[in-house]
Amino acid sequence: xxxxxxxxxxxxxxxxxxxxxxxxxxxxxxxxxxxxxxxxxxxxxxxxxxxxxxxxxxxxxxxxxxxxxxxxxxxxxxxxxxxxxxxxxxxxxxxxxxxxxxxxxxxxxxxxxxxxxxxxxxxxxxxxxxxxxxxxxxxxxxxxxxxxxxxxxxxxxxxxxxxxxxxxxxxxxxxxxxxxxxxxxxxxxxxxxxxxx
Numbered sequence: 426x427x428x429x430x431x432x433x434x435x436x437x438x439x440x441x442x443x444x445x446x447x448x449x450x451x452x453x454x455x456x457x458x459x460x461x462x463x464x465x466x467x468x469x470x471x472x473x474x475x476x477x478x479x480x481x482x483x484x485x486x487x488x489x490x491x492x493x494x495x496x497x498x499x500x501x502x503x504x505x506x507x508x509x510x511x512x513x514x515x516x517x518x519x520x521x522x523x524x525x526x527x528x529x530x531x532x533x534x535x536x537x538x539x540x541x542x543x544x545x546x547x548x549x550x551x552x553x554x555x556x557x558x559x560x561x562x563x564x565x566x567x568x569x570x571x572x573x574x575x576x577x578x579x580x581x582x583x584x585x586x587x588x589x590x591x592x593x594x595x596x597x598x599x600x601x602x603x604x605x606x607x608x609x610x611x612x613x614x615x616x617x618x619x620x621x622x
Contacts, residue, residue, distance in 0.1 A: 444507065445567040452559040453512040457519060457567055460506040462495035468508070468515055469495065472547055480582040481545050482607055503527070509560065517560055518545040521568060524578055532603035533612060538575025540568055561595050565620060575617050580610040589613065596620070 445457040460469070470491045473483040483491060498506045503526035509517040520543040525535045542564065546557060568574055581588040583602050592613045593599065600612030 443510075445563070445570070447563050447566065449559050449563060452555070454510075455560065455563040456510040456513075457507045457563075458510060460495055460499065460508055460518075462492055462499050465508060466492050466495075469518060472518060472545060475548065477548070478545055480585045480588070480608075481543075501526075509563075511560075516547045518547070519543070519564055528605060529578070529580055529603075529610075532605060532610070533600070536576060538573060538617075539578050540571075540574040540576070541578045541580070542568060543579075557591055558595065561591070565595070565615065569617050569620060577615040579613045579615075580605070581613070583609045583611045 441458050441461060443456040443458045445455075447455050449455055466488060470486070470488050472478060473481050473491060474486060476484070478484065483494070486494075495506055498504050498520070504522040505520065507519045507521075508515050509519050522541045522543075524530045524533075524539050524541045527541060529541060544561070544564065546560070565577060568577055577597075579592055579597065580603070581592070583589075589599070589611050592615075595615070596619055597613035597615045598619075600614055602609055602611050604610075
């Protein structure tokens with residue numbers, strides 16, 4: 426059993442077991458469940474094509490294009506996509522990846538133990554005070570459960586000041602802006618030592 430596997434089945438996810446489950450005081454139970462590209466297509470397509478998700482880069486994608494992307498991600502061993510549930514309700518799309526196996530790896534000096542993440546908060550309850558912070562805390566705990574992961578790397582669009590400010594409040598240190606094929610990104614880093622401190 427991998428260090429990320431937790432027994433049980435998340436409500437509404439069929440036979441899929443969560444890879445992570447945590448009770449967050451005052452927030453609820455957070456479960457991270459692998460994406461089923463076909464089974465979750467309606468939900469994911471509706472989220473990634475909303476105007477508020479414009480920095481996700483899939484605004485004009487058809488259902489077929491979104492399915493193709495998530496089926497491709499599902500075929501990789503270096504990239505993983507998850508739906509995040511709060512008390513059984515999907516609230517976020519979370520992706521993690523190995524930067525040296527991603528185009529990002531061509532944009533900065535990847536360090537041993539670096540682990541990249543992407544996060545898209547769903548439309549419901551996202552304005553609730555402390556909502557994003559509670560989810561970020563769970564995601565960071567999930568990533569660092571693997572002792573080989575020493576630093577979380579994020580790469581929000583450089584124009585997405587809201588996301589960048591949120592990362593700084595969560596303890597990330599800002600890095601340089603880098604040019605990727607699809608965007609100019611602002612790197613930010615959070616080390617295991619800073620979290621476990």
